[in-house]
Amino acid sequence: MTNIKEIAKRAGVSPSTASRALSGRGYVSEEKKRLVLAAAEEFDYAPNLNAVSLKTGSTRRIGLVAPRFAEPVSLFTSGLVRAAEANGYTVTLFMTGSDISKETEALEALRRKQVDALVFVVFWSDLSTIAEYVKYGPIVSWQRLVHEAIPSVFMNQYDGYTLALEHLYARGYRRICNVYGDSQRLNTQSRIEAFADFCRKYDLDPHACPSFQNTDTSGDGEKLVRWWLENGRPADAFACTNDWVASGIVAEARRSGLRIPEDFAVCGFDNLDFAHLLDLTTIHYPVDEQANNAFAIIRSRIEEIELPTRPPVFRLVERLTT
C-alpha cells in the first residue's frame, strides 16, 4: 500500500510538504505541488481515511438511527444522504428494530468515534439517556421532542391536521372520525388539540363520532371499514394518522362495494409514493427539507458555523377520496 511517505520520497520533498500539497492546506510552491501531484498520480496514491480520522478526530460520517428503512424513513434517508454527500459527509445506518438496546449501540458508535453525529428517526430510550451522549457529538431527532440539548426537526402536526380538517369541513363533512397513531407521541396530542379547536371554531360536537388511537397500519384501516359497517355507518369521513391506514380503508371499502367519497371520505397523511395510485387525498410534508434541516443543524455544530434552516410547510394534496 503506497502511502504519503513514498509519494514524498518520489517527489523529492518531505512528507509534510506532500501532505500540504495533497490536502491543499498550508503553503506549498507551485513547483513542488506539481511534483507531488505527479508522484501521487504515478503511484496511484489514495489517502487512508482511517489515519486521517484518527489524526483529525473527525470522520465526516453521521449515523442514522431508525427501526427500519421503509417509507417514509427511506425518503428521509435519501434526503439526508444527499445533503451529506453534497458536503463531503457520508451516512452510516443503525437499525434498531424495536430493540431498545440497539439504540444504545448507536450511541456507543458515536462515543467510539465511528460517527461524528447521530440522527434519530424515533427512539424509545429515555431522553436523559440520549442526552448524556451529546458530549460526544451532536444528536438530532426527527421525532418531535422538547429538549435543550437535542434539537428536533419535527413539524407541528397541529397545522397539517388542521389543513385536513378544514378541507373535510369545506367539502361538507361533519361527522369526522379521527384515527390517531401512537397515543404517547406529541404529534398525537397536537392532532387532538387541532380537532378540539376545530370543533370549537365551527361549533361541532367533538363526540359526534368516536375516535381511535394506536391505529397505524393498513390492516387497522381495513378493520375500520368493518367497524363502520357493523355500527350503523357512524361517520361520513375518516381523518387518518397516515396513508397506510387510509389505504387500508380505501382498499377494504372497494372490496365491500362501498363508494368513496359518496359513502364516506378518506384523508390520509404523509403523501407516500403509492397515495396517488389510490387517488388518495392526503397531507404532504417535505421530508427532504426536514432531512436538509437535520444535516444543517449537525453541520453548523460540527463546523461551528451559522447555517440557516427553513421551516417546512404542510400542503394539502386533493385527490378523489374527499
Place this chain on the structure above:
Amino acid sequence: MTNIKEIAKRAGVSPSTASRALSGRGYVSEEKKRLVLAAAEEFDYAPNLNAVSLKTGSTRRIGLVAPRFAEPVSLFTSGLVRAAEANGYTVTLFMTGSDISKETEALEALRRKQVDALVFVVFWSDLSTIAEYVKYGPIVSWQRLVHEAIPSVFMNQYDGYTLALEHLYARGYRRICNVYGDSQRLNTQSRIEAFADFCRKYDLDPHACPSFQNTDTSGDGEKLVRWWLENGRPADAFACTNDWVASGIVAEARRSGLRIPEDFAVCGFDNLDFAHLLDLTTIHYPVDEQANNAFAIIRSRIEEIELPTRPPVFRLVERLTT
C-alpha cells in the same frame, strides 16, 4: 478523552496487557483482566475505533451503493443492515442518483479504506472499471451480471416470469401483453426468453399482442390503459415488469370504469408493500435472502471462511387482478 494508556496506568499494567484484556485476544490472567475491566468501568472508557481501524486495517464497515433508497432497495437495505449488524458490521450508504461519477466516489471510498467492501444495487459504470477495484476489497452486485471477480446475488427472472405466464395461462388468458423494463438488462432478456419458451410450449403466437420495453413507472402503466382503449382492446392480460407499472394500470383502469380482471388481467412483479392494497397478483421474491447472501459472500471473503448461500426462490402471490 480517556484512552487505553490511562486505563493501563490505573490498573497498574502495561497498555498491551490492557489491550488484550479489553479485546479478549491473547493471554491475560484473570487477576489483571479484572483490574483492567474495573479501571475501564471507572473511567468510562470507550475505544477509538479509528485507531483500531488504522492499526488492524479493517473497518468492519461495508458500503451500499444505489441510485436512491426507495422500494425495493429499502428492503434490501434493511436486510443488509440486519445481516451486517448481527455480525458486528455496519453499513454506509452511497447514493448515486443517475450520476455515474458518484459510482466512482463509492469505489474510491473502498480504496481509501473507508469501507471494507461494497455492494452495488445497480450500476452504469463499465464492469471493467469496477473490477479494477476488487483488489481493494470484495465487491458484490445485486444487479445481474456475469463476471469472474464480481459475484452477483441476482435471481434468474426467467423462473419468476414463467411463474406469472403459467398462472395467466391457467386462468385462461391467451393474449398476453408483455411489459418489459430496461432493454439492456439481462433480466429483460431472460423474460423475453421465458415468453418465447412459454409460447412454444403451448403453441401460442408470440406476436398475438405487441410488447413494450423500457416501461417501468406507474405513469407508464397509466398510459398503457389508454393505449389499450384506443387500439381495439388488443390484450386480455398484462404481465408487468414491476408492481409500479401494474399499479398504474390498475389505477387508470379503475378511473376509466374498466373492470379487472374481467376486461383484462394484471400481474405485477416484486410484491411491494402496497401491492396487497390494490389486490394485485404479483411475483414475490425474497429480497431479504438476497441481502443475506450478499453479506455472506462478503464476509466469507473478508474473514476467509466458508459461508453457505441459499438460492432464493420466486413465489406467485395470487390476488384479485387475475
Place this chain on the structure above:
DNA sequence: TTGTACGCGTTATCAA
C-alpha cells in the same frame, strides 16, 4: 516556503 519531529490511540511482535 520547507523539513523535522511528534502524536493521534491502538494492536502486534518479540523478548523476557
Place this chain on the structure above:
DNA sequence: TTGATAACGCGTACAA
C-alpha cells in the same frame, strides 16, 4: 503471562 517497542498513515507545531 507480561511489558517494551514499534508500527499503522497521517497532519501539524515549530523551527529553520
